[in-house]
Amino acid sequence: MRTAISPFDPVTIGPLTLRNRFIKSGANEAMCLAGRPTAALLKHHRDLASGGVGMTTVAYLAVAPEGRTLPNQIWMRPDILPDLQAVTAAVHDAGAAISAQITHGGSFVTGMKVKGRTISSSSGFNPAGMLKGNLLRRAMTEADMERVTAEFVTAARLARDAGFDAVELHMGHGYLLNQFISPLDNQRQDSYGGSAENRVRFPARVLAAVKQAVGDSTAVLAKINVADGTRRGAKVEDAIVTARALQAAGADMLVLSGGRNVESTWFMFGSRMNREEMARVLKQQGERLTALMMRAAASREPDISFREMYFLQYSQQIRAAVQLPLAYLGGVKSLANAQQALDDGFDCVVLARALLHDPALVNKFRSGEATESGCNNCNGCVAYIYHPAGTRCVLNPPNDPQLNRIPATPAP
Secondary structure, three states, X not given: OOOOOOOXXXXXXXXXXXXXXXXXXXXXXXXXXXXXXXXXXXXXXXXXXXXXXXXXXXXXXXXXXXXXXXXXXXXXXXXXXXXHHHHHHHHHHOOOEEEEEEEOOOOOXXXXXXXXXEEEOOOEEOHHHHHHOOOEEEEOOHHHHHHHHHHHHHHHHHHHHOOOOEEEXXXXXXXXXXXXXXXXXXXXXXXXXXXXHHHOHHHHHHHHHHHHHHOOOOEEEEEEEOOOOOOOOOOHHHHHHHHHHHHHHOOOEEEEEOOEOOOOHHHHHOOOOOHHHHHHHHHHOOOHHHHHHHHHHHOOOOOOOOOOOOOHHHHHHHHHHOOOOEEEEOOOOEHHHHHHHHHOOOOEEEEOHHHHHOOOHHHHHHHOOOOEOOOOOOOHHHHHHHOOOOOOOOOOOOOOHHHHHOEOOOOO
């Protein structure tokens, strides 16, 4: 039995030591300009660092241009290195660490047309691509796997050179690596399909390659699903197999999430989506068809109410099955929730909506000014990944749109 741990105690993750155990989750910021980080992104993460988090995560940095899900999304390449360095320097100056969430959308490309078929674990019809004409996907070959593995390695090295302290490989929510793990996508008949052990083979191979490339200087994390939240999707038993494989591949920590972007967003967020706010924002941006399709999707969501710590039972089963550090995510609303996660054996606590509502929440927890988040879990913030000023809490004043119109490192 380990000694009682406080959320404010430091923690070591591979080669990295954090000042405390609070991590800002990777959540799409929409703070980019022509695929470059903007001044808004720099301010967003600097505010989180100043607000007390141990580490903040820059979300969805695509490892290839066709790996983006939205056309303006950041993709990793040498010419944005100065912008990335400006963001990491601002976070370090405020005393926190910073992680780069690197990933590839595969067939989940909802905002732009990809030339030819999108890549995935299996071929066939691609529901996620309907809005932009990406109707078909093709099964990845060994050559594709070699290329994508190399893209992850290159992106990880660029992140290291930009000053990131960690890289987080996104293997959840329906993106490419999750398309191998989840039986919702993976119908392969070869050594990459069938059993849960086979389905995680390619994602584990990617992580092992990244670990070999940067693991002596940069912590290597993976974000996985505790379950897909749908009848035919991956269950917690599959997640245990995934966690064990990633532990063997050398992961320094796993971030435990859940749900899929298309099939089970309600499971991911522990409550129904705010379809009204989503429709309003999308219509403002001229995306009326997208708004209509999302409204139709809402009719299939179960009528559930938010509850705190909604992934705890799933995550506890994974905690019992592996030895590597694990970060708990899902419904952390209070200092008591954070302490409960640590008491249950988790090493870090990951928050998104609560910190979007108040970037200074960790400092307020520490000082005693607050013991609970003021976030009401309305999920209105999710709509703002489609807004030109970037994501925000709808309970707070709007973002300054001008900050999202200039790069993080403006031209002299």
